[in-house]
Amino acid sequence: MAEKPRKPSQVVYAPWEDPQAKPLIEFRGVTKKFGEFVAIDDLTLDIYEREFFALLGPSGCGKTTMMRMLAGFERPTEGDILLGGQSIVGVPPNERPVNMMFQSYALFPHLSVWDNIAFGLKRDKLPKDRITERVEEMLRLTRLEKFGHRKPHQISGGQRQRVALARSLAKAPKLLLLDEPLGALDRKLREETQFELMDIQEKTGTTFVIVTHDQEEAMTVASRIAVMDNGKVIQVDTPARVYEAPNSVYVADFIGDVNLLEGTFRRTGPERGEITYSENEPPIAAELFEDIPDGQTVSYAIRPEKIRVSAEKPEDRANSAWGTIIDIGYLGNVSTYHVQMAGGQMVKAAMTNSTRLDRRDFTWEDEVWLSWRETAGLVLTK
Amino acid sequence: MRRISWFNATSLTLGFAFLYIPMLVLVIYSFNANKLVTVWAGFSTRWYGELFRNEAFLDAAWVTLRVALVSSTLATVLGTAAAYVLVRGGKFYGRTLFSGMLYAPLVMPDVILGLSLLLLFISIGLDRGMMTIVLAHTTFSMAFVAVVVTSRLVAFDRSLEEAARDLGCTRWDAFRSVTLPIISPAVISGWLLGFTLSLDDLVIASFTSGPSATTLPIKIFSAVRLGVSPEINALSAILIGIVTVGVITTSLISKRAIMKRIAEENRADT
């Protein structure tokens, strides 16, 4: 999966790199227990204004609990949560400048689309014409002008999703929480909606925190991703860095496809090292910036698309290995080759299908060379 | 569409014949001119006329109606609160005792409930009359309201309440503006159930009523204890008629609402 091109303004906007920047939300040593079960384990995390922040992880990793603590439905067992420098622990959900878009959308079935969107505004006792104005604005923003009088069960799934978004944005919250907002949509609609969400986020300038288990979704929409596991944040970084520079085997494995080769490390130069992973193969040469003692067991992680498949041994690559094609996964735009190496390890290599099917170069049982550059892979110790 | 098997068709036919023939017979005999109920002597509305001239029956009917209105309303408020507390209230001290006390009257034999309530009223020196019947009926109707409302609340998507809270409602606001409108069909049927049970009750009313307040079931019971009576047949026919019209109307209304909804959902998906 290649990094999608970002707009220049978004590239420049990186407050997390500025030590002077004040975060909008601060989790400070937050722990949340449900009885004996530890849902969130001593977690510290900053989220900045106007960010599109994604909490990514498998179900049960604690991401929904974090979101519910931000919304005010759960109280941390220990630690503090700050919004704009003020603790919000103990502030009830109805008194927080935070709104949430629910996974089930939670549209009120007895109210029309219009009244659903107006619901929060009416609680604020705004004057009637102000409410009307704001609801119309929200309907325009989500392209629902024609559906204001309908009830939630009279519109399609995609429209319901937009009503839920409009309703949660209507009060112009400082922070919008989105709980698996696109989970109920089919693939095509989901992709369209992702871009729509980003658009709306940019237009309104609201800080978005999205919870998702779908890594592609997180990569597409988010400015930063927190990858979570078992109540802990493993890595917080931009999508590109999470993909290209994962800090652990867990993150590398969770985001995208990866080959992991376990071996013994030996230093060969100031920013150079090699990993012996098989008796039959030469060690892998790798670039690295970390201090790793010789002889330590490490994982060498390399993405399939970084490996080239060729019939002849290439001379221009630092690493190469010989193997037999066992399986080919044809995906249209790319093919994934499952290659068994001399030592028995299976390695996946992805090649773009730039030629038509009938002229494909390799087939089952072919013996091929796999090769990759020194900088293509990553040495991981965790 | 599924075709119904002969076995299932027979079960339904026999089952519904069993349920309906006795009531049908009662209605037919209510138009019998003969005082000997089971010997047919021609069509007549004579017993209906006699019934409406019987002051004692009319008084009893009026008492019953008032008791039913008050007790089912009280039971609806208390039963809905109880159901809400049990489904949403989390853990609290005495929860098991509470749910036990709430649901036990569903199955508790009437004689036990009636006797215990009567002994309570006597020991605190409360004069028996309409008030004591209302108290008694509220207590057992409450259980039925709670069951009906609970089953609706359990199926209710909790995130709707959370969404309301998130959008600025206090708990009470969220209950009033979101929960209550959505569970209102269950609350209404709970009320109707309580109302009917109160209209219907003989045993508890017999224990808890005083000489000043006689309900219709008590009157009917003393009239039919020894045999069949043509006036009671007429009264039964009227009651059956009211219930039939009521149930059919409500089910037609709800059926139309369901049909409309299905049609709208189909339209929304295309």
Added chain:
Amino acid sequence: MRRAALIALPFMWLLALFLVPFLIVAKISLSDIALAIPPYTPTLDLSRGWEGITDWVTGLDFENYIFLTTDSLYWKAYLSSLQIAVLSTLMTLAVGYPIAYAMSRAADEWRPTLLMLVILPFWTSFLIRVYSWKAILAQEGFLNQLLLSIGIISEPLTILNTNIAVYIGIVYTYLPFMVLPLYAALEKLDDSLLEAAEDLGCSRMKAFWLITVPLSKQGIIAGSFLVFIPVMGEFVIPTLLGGSDTLMIGKVLWEEFFSNRDWPVASSVAIILLAILIIPIVLFIKNEEKQWESEV
């Protein structure tokens, strides 16, 4: 604090009008009958202070319970109630299951109507539905007239004022209580489970016993308790349809209270009935709670 108020209101009501009355019944069951108002002794006299309380406590005894065991009327009534309740529960189940099953298998557009047809008698007066059988089962009643005219029988059958009439009355009036929970359980049954069972080699009959019946267990339990428990204390049906030899404990209690005015004995009859029913009642409530929890 609104939550506390919300809990307190129904809680206090139930404590005052459900639990406290039982304690009073329990206390009176330990008292003696007296020609007074109220017709039992001792009564708690708090104006006499500590002495009043001690007199009251020492005045209580288990005499009434001992009396119940010595008079065979009572234990015969309990046993006969138990027998009638068990048998009529089984009969109601046997009659109700095919109806509920057929309803759950009926086409979708028919189901609301069928459901309404089961509920309708439930809304109709219980007393009237019991009474309707009087005209049918009497010597010169509808059933005998019909059978005589067809020529199946030559002498009218005596059904009214026997236990048979009681059974018919119970099955008839309690049928909706059985059918509704059964239907609720059977309706949830996924057709593909039966198809899977047949696919794996079950005959239809076998699939019914191995899949349908076990999966409707909660409905069977709920329906059976909804019939069994109230029937144990039934008063109206044995009084209107049964004969002088129909012995049921609800009737005994009623007569003890209203005819004999023996409140202490009536109270101890009620306490024993409650003791018999407490286990089924607890099981019933547990079953209901389990059902709700599984739906959450």
